[in-house]
Amino acid sequence: MNQRRRGAPTTKQVSKRLVALAGNPNSGKTTVFNALTGLRQKVGNYAGVTVEKKLGLLTLPDGTTIEILDLPGAYSLTARSPEEQIARNVLLGEVPDTPRPDLVVLVVDGSNLERNLYLATQVLDMGLPAIIALNMMDVAQGRGLQVDAAQLERWLGVPVVPLIASKGVGIDRLKELIARSELPRPPARRWKAAPEVEEAIQTVAQALRRTGTVPEEAVEAEAIRLIGLEGTPSLLQERGGPGAGPSRPTGTGAAPSCRPLPGHLRGRGSLRVDPKSHPRSGPSERSPAGDPERPRGSGAHPPSLRPDRFYRVDGAGLPDGLHVGDDPRRLD
């Protein structure tokens, strides 16, 4: 799989651009892949793991070809499963026979934005040039959802292409964007975690920089990811939550109540509405008295390192203008 990028002595294309498709399972990623590559695909495995590696070729009108890599479906990059690990490794350029992609196409299920944008923002934070393929617009519409792609584009800072991949709608536009050689990188992380967390992020990021193993634009995202993994045990340490009684030794933790949003986005607009039923309070909004997150003991991670602090993709964070109407199935 390597011969195409390296070597290729004097001939026409020195190296083909590599475009990775990333997305949740069932987001239509494979449909997009097929629509882009037709039957020109080859399937193999990543070295040493039983994770399927699907590569295809997209031929542009001018005859140049671009390689398309269909990453395994993933809900997050936290990398607990081999598939997620591979997705993350590819995006960081750490897979031996797979160069770091030049571009990521994020296939997002437009009828299920809240869940899909979690992975999307994680990937955007990795700093590769990206395009959002807002798929399943017909399903969204069928559910009575109106998705404002232009607003989403402004919010995320990368091009957003509405698609109905199963019918080929929007594919040409997507190809056009992929064909552009110069696509902007996503904006730098726009959200801030609590100050202690930011400090931790910078500390870890510095350490990562010294290793020189992580591309600079992905350093913070990788630091956040590592803290998210490493910080999880602190969930056990504290906070019973309502009715929880004394803290239990292990296996007990609160479901997160806060997903910090970029400050400028906090508390505006809504995807899912009904803030009353979504008591989410950021660190700063918590009442100081009886704070259930106050750290207990020492040695543990401060509670502010809890990974749920990084969960920021939720309805309350969507800016005004990103309309996702009521779900007809949703009662009450």
Place this chain on the structure above:
Amino acid sequence: MMVRLSELRPGQVGIVQRIEADDALRLRLMEMGLLRGERVRVLKYAPLGDPIELEVGLYHLSLRRREAETILVEMEP
């Protein structure tokens, strides 16, 4: 009233309060959208009571009974 998600009957709704799972499972459940304050509706149980199909936000989620047992919810009347 706080109950385990696995105790809800089909059609009943609970608000997620806590997850008493190990780190890996909790993180995964959180990533799947089971966050505190989230409304979860039990849709149905498979014939032997396992797995359980849930509605979370705009999507459906199937959990093993063992996983659903780790989730404490406040029952909606």
